[in-house]
Amino acid sequence: MATTNQELQKWVDDVARLTRPDNIHWCDGSETEYQGLVKQMLASGELLELNQDTHPGCYLHRSDPTDVARVEHLTYVCTRKRDDAGPNNHWLAPAEAHERMDKLFEGCMQGRTMYVIPYCMGPIDSPYARCGVEITDSPYVAVNMRLMTRMGAAALARIERDGSFVRGLHSIGELDPEQRFIMHFPEELSIKSFGSGYGGNALLGKKCHALRIASWQARQEGWLAEHMLIVGVENPQGETHYLACAFPSACGKTNLAMLLPPASHAGWKIWTVGDDIAWLHVDDKGQLRAINPEAGYFGVVPGTNAKTNRNAYDMIGRDTIFTNVAVTADNQPWWEDKDTGEPALDWQGRQYTPGNGKAAHPNSRFTVAAKHNPSWSPRAEDPSGVPISAIVFGGRRRELAPLVYEARDWQHGVLVGAGMASETTAAATSKVGVVRRDPMAMKPFCGYNFADYWAHWLALGERAAEPPRVFHVNWFRQDERGRFLWPGFGENLRVLRWMIDRCEGRIEARDTPIGLLPHPGDLDTDGLAVEDDTLEALLSVDSSAWQQEMTEIGKYLESFGERVPAELKARQEEVLKRLS
Ligand code: GTP
Ligand code: SPV
Ligand code: MN
Numbered sequence: 001m002a003t004t005n006q007e008l009q010k011w012v013d014d015v016a017r018l019t020r021p022d023n024i025h026w027c028d029g030s031e032t033e034y035q036g037l038v039k040q041m042l043a044s045g046e047l048l049e050l051n052q053d054t055h056p057g058c059y060l061h062r063s064d065p066t067d068v069a070r071v072e073h074l075t076y077v078c079t080r081k082r083d084d085a086g087p088n089n090h091w092l093a094p095a096e097a098h099e100r101m102d103k104l105f106e107g108c109m110q111g112r113t114m115y116v117i118p119y120c121m122g123p124i125d126s127p128y129a130r131c132g133v134e135i136t137d138s139p140y141v142a143v144n145m146r147l148m149t150r151m152g153a154a155a156l157a158r159i160e161r162d163g164s165f166v167r168g169l170h171s172i173g174e175l176d177p178e179q180r181f182i183m184h185f186p187e188e189l190s191i192k193s194f195g196s197g198y199g200g201n202a203l204l205g206k207k208c209h210a211l212r213i214a215s216w217q218a219r220q221e222g223w224l225a226e227h228m229l230i231v232g233v234e235n236p237q238g239e240t241h242y243l244a245c246a247f248p249s250a251c252g253k254t255n256l257a258m259l260l261p262p263a264s265h266a267g268w269k270i271w272t273v274g275d276d277i278a279w280l281h282v283d284d285k286g287q288l289r290a291i292n293p294e295a296g297y298f299g300v301v302p303g304t305n306a307k308t309n310r311n312a313y314d315m316i317g318r319d320t321i322f323t324n325v326a327v328t329a330d331n332q333p334w335w336e337d338k339d340t341g342e343p344a345l346d347w348q349g350r351q352y353t354p355g356n357g358k359a360a361h362p363n364s365r366f367t368v369a370a371k372h373n374p375s376w377s378p379r380a381e382d383p384s385g386v387p388i389s390a391i392v393f394g395g396r397r398r399e400l401a402p403l404v405y406e407a408r409d410w411q412h413g414v415l416v417g418a419g420m421a422s423e424t425t426a427a428a429t430s431k432v433g434v435v436r437r438d439p440m441a442m443k444p445f446c447g448y449n450f451a452d453y454w455a456h457w458l459a460l461g462e463r464a465a466e467p468p469r470v471f472h473v474n475w476f477r478q479d480e481r482g483r484f485l486w487p488g489f490g491e492n493l494r495v496l497r498w499m500i501d502r503c504e505g506r507i508e509a510r511d512t513p514i515g516l517l518p519h520p521g522d523l524d525t526d527g528l529a530v531e532d533d534t535l536e537a538l539l540s541v542d543s544s545a546w547q548q549e550m551t552e553i554g555k556y557l558e559s560f561g562e563r564v565p566a567e568l569k570a571r572q573e574e575v576l577k578r579l580s
């Protein structure tokens with residue numbers, strides 16, 4: 001008996017009988033265990049040692065070249081009723097999905113070790129935290145889960161105390177793209193993932209549990225599980241506001257969460273609570289609060305340098321697992337826009353030549369414990385989370401969406417979120433740079449019907465004593481030559497300041513049909529090399545283009561049928577009327 005929880009023990013026994021591993025290893029989460037797994041993977045070639053003089057404790061993993069990103073077309077939500085999963089999800093009947101998956105899992109762990117990984121999403125003593133157990137045959141998953149979650153003995157103890165946990169079964173199989181599925185069974189609180197060893201497909205605590213399964217649970221229990229960073233912005237007077245911001249994959253969450261204030265902003269300080277996922281609750285006083293269920297970062301590497309993101313750049317100089325970056329001749333990790341060194345081998349380990357494309361894979365990632373982040377907030381360990389002043393939606397739009405605007409109220413804010421669209425990125429395996437609807441940055445992650453999800457958002461606002469203000473930002477506007485209009489990164493603090501001033505009721509805003517924008521001059525641009533006409537372009541609202549956008553948003557909402565809340569449609573019609 002490895003646990004006193006009989007349900008867990010029986011499940012582990014059943015899985016072992018099905019998958020037939022040579023050994024079973026219960027992860028305790030210790031440093032010794034971590035080092036042992038690293039050693040074993042160095043011997044097997046699953047990890048390569050990077051230059052330990054320049055990058056102590058850093059290793060490189062090269063994933064299978066066909067296994068480098070999330071696979072949305074192979075990701076399913078399996079509910080009894082198809083409509084509960086909604087048009088936003090791929091669906092299979094649970095019985096059929098189990099049958100298909102169990103066939104793949106049969107005998108798949110022969111010759112391998114099965115790792116049983118108890119983990120806790122959220123501070124271990126938080127009432128908002130939830131536990132899970134991932135069973136996997138990948139030691140890479142085990143070490144990543146140790147960096148990303150509160151993994152091991154403490155989590156198991158909580159599971160034994162609470163009795164409940166999410167079951168995640170994972171095998172890399174043969175890494176065959178034709179035999180790859182990520183299945184979710186929200187009604188059973190379980191996940192089955194086969195055939196991929198990559199990030200969101202394989203680290204089941206992250207997108208599978210903390211978003212898809214958790215969003216389902218959250219709806220039933222009256223909270224929200226969101227694809228959001230949580231950041232604290234402290235002004236020179238020592239007052240801190242916390243913002244929760246939903247941007248789609250590879251659209252700037254990690255960067256905003258650990259932003260370094262520019263030289264012009266002496267006395268300002270940024271505190272990272274989370275960089276990818278937020279669990280939001282209305283507390284008994286009606287205040288919206290957020291916890292970060294994760295304990296580490298699985299962040300985009302390319303673009304990270306001392307100028308764009310000094311905190312991340314310093315953080316990943318030690319005790320980091322890199323996946324799919326290039327290496328220099330002296331075995332340091334290298335990636336596009338690193339600003340120093342040059343690649344010798346590309347992400348596939350081939351001699352680097354520009355003809356083979358980028359040296360680092362555009363979705364190459366770092367895995368590192370959150371405590372190594374210089375701007376890590378001690379409040380990330382607060383069991384009751386942090387109070388949220390504002391919700392911020394954002395997307396990657398080279399046109400149309402202004403730098404920032406504010407919704408009129410919560411209901412309009414829900415429309416702004418539901419109407420989000422963004423250019424696709426390398427975080428998922430499909431064409432990059434295509435604008436698609438991505439409501440609340442949850443298109444790939446909402447574990448149930450979006451129509452019900454929007455209704456749930458509206459209802460949550462009713463329970464808040466004073467719902468937080470809602471904003472929309474876009475750091476990614478471009479000119480005709482493809483250059484970014486806004487400097488972004490650290491300078492985004494200027495936009496955060498405007499939003500906080502709005503929350504504090506310190507400044508007025510300009511009323512436009514789509515919402516409230518800064519008056520020229522209210523956005524501090526001192527010392528910024530942004531021309532007046534560029535700023536005007538960033539803060540303009542093109543009525544006819546927005547009319548078209550709002551019409552498309554209307555059609556999109558309608559595609560969800562009768563379940564769409566009437567309030568949301570009414571708000572969409574209202575904006576359209578203002579535009580005409
Ligand atoms: P996921 O981990 O996939 O959910 O992504 P994320 O939202 O955390 O994205 P991240 O912060 O890693 O940014 C992705 C890419 O966008 C990186 O290459 C960044 O360098 C780039 N980026 C982030 N912020 C900005 C910005 O303000 N301006 C510009 N131009 N690029 C940015
Ligand atoms: C994302 O794609 O939004 C990520 C990376 O944060 S993954 O963990 O692969 O989902
Ligand atoms: Mn993400």
